[in-house]
Amino acid sequence: MDKVIITVAPTGNVPTRETCSDLPVTPAEIAEDVYRCYIAGASVAHIHARDKDGKPTADANAFKPIIDKIREKCDIIIQLSTGARAGKSAAERGACILLKPEMASLSTGSSNFSRTVNYNPPGLIKELAGRMFELGVKPEIEVFDISALEYAVYLAEKGLIKQPMHINLVFGVPGSMGGIPRNLFFLLESLPAGCTWSVTSIGKSHRQLSALAIVLGGHVRTGLEDLLELEQGCPVSNLQLVERVAALGRAYGREPATAAEARKILGLKTLSAG
Ligand code: MG
Numbered sequence: 080m081d082k083v084i085i086t087v088a089p090t091g092n093v094p095t096r097e098t099c100s101d102l103p104v105t106p107a108e109i110a111e112d113v114y115r116c117y118i119a120g121a122s123v124a125h126i127h128a129r130d131k132d133g134k135p136t137a138d139a140n141a142f143k144p145i146i147d148k149i150r151e152k153c154d155i156i157i158q159l160s161t162g163a164r165a166g167k168s169a170a171e172r173g174a175c176i177l178l179k180p181e182m183a184s185l186s187t188g189s190s191n192f193s194r195t196v197n198y199n200p201p202g203l204i205k206e207l208a209g210r211m212f213e214l215g216v217k218p219e220i221e222v223f224d225i226s227a228l229e230y231a232v233y234l235a236e237k238g239l240i241k242q243p244m245h246i247n248l249v250f251g252v253p254g255s256m257g258g259i260p261r262n263l264f265f266l267l268e269s270l271p272a273g274c275t276w277s278v279t280s281i282g283k284s285h286r287q288l289s290a291l292a293i294v295l296g297g298h299v300r301t302g303l304e305d306l307l308e309l310e311q312g313c314p315v316s317n318l319q320l321v322e323r324v325a326a327l328g329r330a331y332g333r334e335p336a337t338a339a340e341a342r343k344i345l346g347l348k349t350l351s352a353g
Contacts, residue, residue, distance in 0.1 A: 082340055083299060083328040087116040087123070088127075088300055089304065090102060090302075092164040095133065106148045116302075120324075122340070123155065123158055123338075124156070127162070138174065153338070154350050168203070172207065173207045176207070176214060184219050185220055191255060212240065218245070223252065228270070232269075242271065247279055248277070249280075263292075277297055279300040285306050
């Protein structure tokens with residue numbers, strides 16, 4: 080089995096410093112935290128940007144200094160978020176793709192996010208996918224239910240998304256698919272041949288579904304975007320979360336992949352080759 084790719088999602092759109100004192104928000108804080116996680120075994124960083132007031136933004140100018148500061152420190156794979164919370168139109172949400180990160184997230188269906196809608200109509204999905212395709216940015220397909228997975232397969236068959244895809248199966252978001260093993264097994268049956276896949280499980284299902292992903296040959300995302308407590312009422316840091324997944328991987332014989340190893344697994348070019 081391949082080594083396990085640990086993705087760290089250090090900031091997200093929702094947590095604030097008030098709810099999480101260790102949350103990295105500024106480019107310098109994000110880069111420093113990502114670097115600590117990289118040393119602990121993270122090989123991909125899923126990045127959200129905030130504006131000067133700490134609010135989510137899709138502005139490419141907010142992403143740029145984060146990328147630059149991370150690159151000063153390490154070769155971790157940088158994956159930018161094109162999620163629905165920070166922007167509205169495809170142009171707004173896809174602005175960061177023009178920065179040509181190695182990867183960007185691509186939700187291939189709509190769903191509910193707690194009190195809001197994860198709004199991804201087909202035209203917007205195709206536009207973001209097309210922009211990633213043209214610029215050689217590998218999408219991480221974000222799947223919140225079976226229909227999003229089936230739509231990603233459809234787009235790949237139509238030639239809008241390159242194969243093999245990397246698919247992130249997301250569980251435990253209130254209003255979307257619950258974080259139970261049955262849901263994971265069900266989605267795994269529908270994965271296209273040759274894809275790589277990871278699990279993101281929000282909240283208390285995180286440990287169980289992360290362990291299943293490791294045992295079944297998948298990869299794992301963790302970080303304060305997904306989880307603010309290690310156990311109930313016990314605040315946590317990105318570093319602790321990455322360390323916990325790395326230990327879980329080792330317990331099942333899967334060391335964390337280095338960034339170079341993760342690039343191989345994901346079919347990305349080596350960094351020096353651009
Ligand atoms: Mg995100």
